[in-house]
Amino acid sequence: MSVVSTPAPPTGATDPPTLTVVPARHPWRWVGSAVALVLAAQFTHGLVTNPGWDWPTFAGYFVERSIVEALLVTLHLTLAGAALGFLGGVVLAPMRLSRSPVLRGFSWTYIWVFRSVPLIVQLLFWANLGYLYDTLQFGVPFGPGFVEVRTIDLVSPFGAALLGLTLHQAAYSAEIVRAGIISVDQGQVEAAAALGIPRLRQFRRIVLPQAMRAILPSAANELINLLKSTSVVYVLAIGEIFYQVQVVYGRNGRVVPLLMVATVWYVVLTALLSVLQFYVERHFARGALRTLPPTPLQRLRAVVGQRLGRTGVAGPSRGGGGPW
Amino acid sequence: MVRLRGVHKTFGTHEVLRGIDLDLPAGSVTVILGPSGSGKSTLLRTINHLEKVDRGTVVVDGQLIGYRQVGDRLYELGERLILRQRADIGFVFQNFNLFPHLTALENVAEAPVATRRLTRAQARERALALLDRVGLADRAGAYPRQLSGGQQQRVAIARALALEPKLILFDEPTSALDPELVGEVLDVLRDLARAGTTMVVVTHEIGFAREAADTVVFLDAGRVVEQGPPGAVLDHPAHERTRAFLSKVLT
Numbered sequence: 324m325s326v327v328s329t330p331a332p333p334t335g336a337t338d339p340p341t342l343t344v345v346p347a348r349h350p351w352r353w354v355g356s357a358v359a360l361v362l363a364a365q366f367t368h369g370l371v372t373n374p375g376w377d378w379p380t381f382a383g384y385f386v387e388r389s390i391v392e393a394l395l396v397t398l399h400l401t402l403a404g405a406a407l408g409f410l411g412g413v414v415l416a417p418m419r420l421s422r423s424p425v426l427r428g429f430s431w432t433y434i435w436v437f438r439s440v441p442l443i444v445q446l447l448f449w450a451n452l453g454y455l456y457d458t459l460q461f462g463v464p465f466g467p468g469f470v471e472v473r474t475i476d477l478v479s480p481f482g483a484a485l486l487g488l489t490l491h492q493a494a495y496s497a498e499i500v501r502a503g504i505i506s507v508d509q510g511q512v513e514a515a516a517a518l519g520i521p522r523l524r525q526f527r528r529i530v531l532p533q534a535m536r537a538i539l540p541s542a543a544n545e546l547i548n549l550l551k552s553t554s555v556v557y558v559l560a561i562g563e564i565f566y567q568v569q570v571v572y573g574r575n576g577r578v579v580p581l582l583m584v585a586t587v588w589y590v591v592l593t594a595l596l597s598v599l600q601f602y603v604e605r606h607f608a609r610g611a612l613r614t615l616p617p618t619p620l621q622r623l624r625a626v627v628g629q630r631l632g633r634t635g636v637a638g639p640s641r642g643g644g645g646p647w
Numbered sequence: 648m649v650r651l652r653g654v655h656k657t658f659g660t661h662e663v664l665r666g667i668d669l670d671l672p673a674g675s676v677t678v679i680l681g682p683s684g685s686g687k688s689t690l691l692r693t694i695n696h697l698e699k700v701d702r703g704t705v706v707v708d709g710q711l712i713g714y715r716q717v718g719d720r721l722y723e724l725g726e727r728l729i730l731r732q733r734a735d736i737g738f739v740f741q742n743f744n745l746f747p748h749l750t751a752l753e754n755v756a757e758a759p760v761a762t763r764r765l766t767r768a769q770a771r772e773r774a775l776a777l778l779d780r781v782g783l784a785d786r787a788g789a790y791p792r793q794l795s796g797g798q799q800q801r802v803a804i805a806r807a808l809a810l811e812p813k814l815i816l817f818d819e820p821t822s823a824l825d826p827e828l829v830g831e832v833l834d835v836l837r838d839l840a841r842a843g844t845t846m847v848v849v850t851h852e853i854g855f856a857r858e859a860a861d862t863v864v865f866l867d868a869g870r871v872v873e874q875g876p877p878g879a880v881l882d883h884p885a886h887e888r889t890r891a892f893l894s895k896v897l898t
Contacts (some may be wrong), residue, residue, distance in 0.1 A: 514744035517695060518758035518810065519734030522726060528757065532748045610748040610790035 380580040384571065385587070393567030394588055400553045400563060401592075403485055405546050408492025415497035416504060417526065430497065437494035443555050445491060449483035450559050484556040492549060499541045503534030535607040543600040547593050554585075564588055648673040648814060648845050649694060654703035656689055656869075663689045665869035666703070671847065671862070673708075673813075676840045678856040678877075679849045681866035682892055687849045688741075690866065691816050694847065695736040696729055707736060708813050734762045737807030737815035741822050743799045745791040751778060751802045752787040755809050763810065770809075777805040781835050797828030804835055815839070817848040853896055857881055865889045 370376060384390055418430035437445070453474040460468030478486065507530050515525040554565035562570075568581040601618075608615055617625065649671040656664040663686045671677050681687045692698040694705055696713040704721075705712040712732055714721040724732075745754050755774035759765045765773070778784050781801040791799050800820055807815055820836070821829040833855050840846060840859045850856065856863050856877055863880040865872045867888050873880055884890045 508744075510740065510742060510744040511746065513697060514738075514740060514746070516730065517697060517733055517736075517738035517740075518762070518806070519730040519732075520758055520761045521730060524761050528761075529746055533746075607748075610750075610792060613790075613792055 375579055376583065377577060377580040380577050381583050381587075384568075384581060384584050389562075389567055389571070390564065390584060390588075393562050393564040396561065397550070397553050397563040397565075397588075398592070400484060400488060400556065400561075401546070401550045404488035404492050404553070405549055407485075407489040408549075409496045409500075409542070411489065411493025412496025412498075412500045413531075415493060416500035419497065419501055420504060434494045434497055437490055442487065442491050442552060443558060446484060446487040446556060446559060449478065449487045450480060452478050452483070480559045480561055484553075484559050484561050488549065488553065488556070491552075492545065495545055496542070499538055499545065500534070502541065503536075503538035504530060506537040507533045532607065536604075536611055539600065539604050539607060543596065543604075547596055550592055550596065551589060648675070648708055649847070650704075650706040651690075651694075652704050652706075654690070654693055654705065655701045656686075656693060656698060657701055663869055664693070664700075667869075667871060669864065669871065669874075671845070673845050674843045675861040676844075676846045676848065676859055677862045677864060678860040679847065679864045679866055680851070680853075680856065680892070680896075685866045686869045687866050688818050691818050691847060691849050694814075694816055695733050695738055697738070707732075731762070734758070734810050735813050737810065737812035739800070739803050739807050739815065739817045739820050741819040743791070743796075743803045743823070745799055745803055745806070747791050750788050750790055751783060751794065751805075754791070754802055755806045758806065759809050774805070774809060777808050778802070780808070780838075781805045782831075795828060796824045797831045800824065800832045801835055804832075804839075808839075814845045814847070817846065817850070819849050819851070821850065821852060851896060853881065853893070865892070867892070 415430045415433060418426045419434070421427055421430075440448075456474050458471050458473050459477060461470045462468030511529055511533065512525060515529045520529070553563055556563060557566035557569065560566065564585050568585045572578045572581040605615055605618070649669065651667050651669040654664050654667040655662070667686075667690060669677075679687050679690065689698055693700050694707065694712070696705070699713065704714075710732065711721075713724055713729055715724055716722075745751075746757065749757060752771060752774050755777055756767070756770035759770040759773065760767055763770075775784060775787055778787050781804055783798060783801055783805070786794060786798060786802075791802070794802065800823075804815075804820075817836070821832050824832065829852070833852065836846070836848065836855065837859050848855075848860075858877075860877050862874055863877045864874040865880060865884070865886075865888075872886050872888055873884065880889065881893065884893060
């Protein structure tokens with residue numbers, strides 16, 4: 324570097340304090356907004372004025388008892404299927420990354436098969452398991468058995484549905500978890516190994532929490548997908564919400580309002596899951612971002628605080644702390 | 648403390664280490680110098696078995712690392728035993744490799760909880776004392792990304808110290824740092840050296856070697872070219888290759 328002379332003060336008349344800044348105008352943005360608003364208004368108008376939607380029937384059935392009970396079945400299938408499926412994924416993903424060719428091959432084959440078979444076909448297979456195996460025996464493989472049960476007693480229609488969803492979900496979860504694991508820097512495992520941290524704890528404490536950052540958006544996608552996939556189990560005559568609305572409109576013939584009942588519930592549940600996703604993702608962002616983005620509630624408080632003339636209310640800069 | 652005999656290591660067809668013999672007494676500070684690609688880091692990583700040796704033996708504190716000897720055969724140890732051996736050998740990485748989702752305090756406390764059966768409270772208390780020792784007690788709650796490079800490396804050193812290792816290995820601890828942050832890390836290293844910690848340091852900081860090392864080892868093409876006290880190796884190198892390397896580094 325050479326010696327720099329003292330910078331001269333800016334010359335010319337570019338810097339008097341009276342100039343006002345005029346933001347650039349965006350006419351096309353206004354046109355686009357207008358079109359969007361008109362379309363939205365037309366759609367809403369149609370929803371309100373078209374008698375075909377039959378809102379009174381919709382309102383009558385929306386929180387009707389059989390519908391709410393069916394909704395609980397849907398939720399049960401979704402949450403149990405997701406939890407068990409994810410558990411399967413957490414086992415299958417490290418297997419696919421294992422150094423043992425047998426474990427790798429097993430995991431690969433599992434994922435290949437269960438991603439290949441359509442869910443609905445698989446469900447029908449499980450429901451008809453009793454046709455293939457009349458009884459199931461637990462004991463020494465290829466040796467004597469200790470407990471014997473009839474397949475029909477063990478695998479109820481609900482059991483078959485949950486089994487099918489879980490196995491299906493495990494295959495997809497395994498790939499999502501694997502994507503998360505390989506996104507973690509190799510140096511992390513090396514540092515953990517250099518500290519002598521046992522293998523399982525390395526995975527649980529060091530790798531998985533960091534992998535979660537990459538896992539969560541896809542996992543949330545899968546969960547929402549599963550919520551809707553539960554409608555497929557209607558083929559096993561399980562009273563989840565889609566099956567239930569079909570039962571009702573089979574009786575009274577009001578197809579559209581009852582489909583809307585199911586639709587709106589799916590939309591509401593998806594919204595709830597999306598909120599859950601936001602907070603879970605935020606939790607696992609610890610340390611990955613210097614400061615966490617404010618939650619909607621914090622943002623609201625900040626705005627309200629400003630309106631009331633107070634300053635420095637919501638403090639997302641605290642970094643850690645509770646979710647609110 | 649550390650004894651290497653005939654250590655060989657090959658990556659593919661490239662022979663990185665071609666028979667290394669070294670003896671490092673307890674409480675000594677050894678600095679390993681050498682051009683890039685000379686096998687310095689690989690050598691360091693064989694000492695805690697992050698890199699498996701192809702031939703030769705590594706003995707730390709009387710214990711054969713990575714293997715069990717029965718007669719004239721070496722049986723590879725199971726992972727659990729290797730991890731237990733590693734817990735006695737601290738390692739500090741060039742890129743720190745702190746756990747980004749844990750605070751500085753949790754980074755330091757993690758391994759003692761996992762391997763030394765300490766309660767979380769005990770480990771945290773000790774971790775805080777160690778952070779204080781590297782001058783970072785006030786940053787205990789910060790996540791690695793909220794720390795400067797120099798601070799991160801000091802946390803990494805505290806993390807290595809937390810297991811009270813017999814020996815600490817440093818793999819270019821200042822190479823990833825901005826020049827003005829190198830000093831604070833070297834200060835910590837000097838303190839450790841003064842306190843009698845057995846250390847092996849791969850570095851390009853000749854000044855540190857001159858001042859803190861008991862032995863300087865010069866490595867080239869997978870062989871020890873020369874070794875001795877810093878005054879001898881750095882100021883009166885016996886080999887042409889050492890001289891050539893030093894003339895480039897010292898300009």
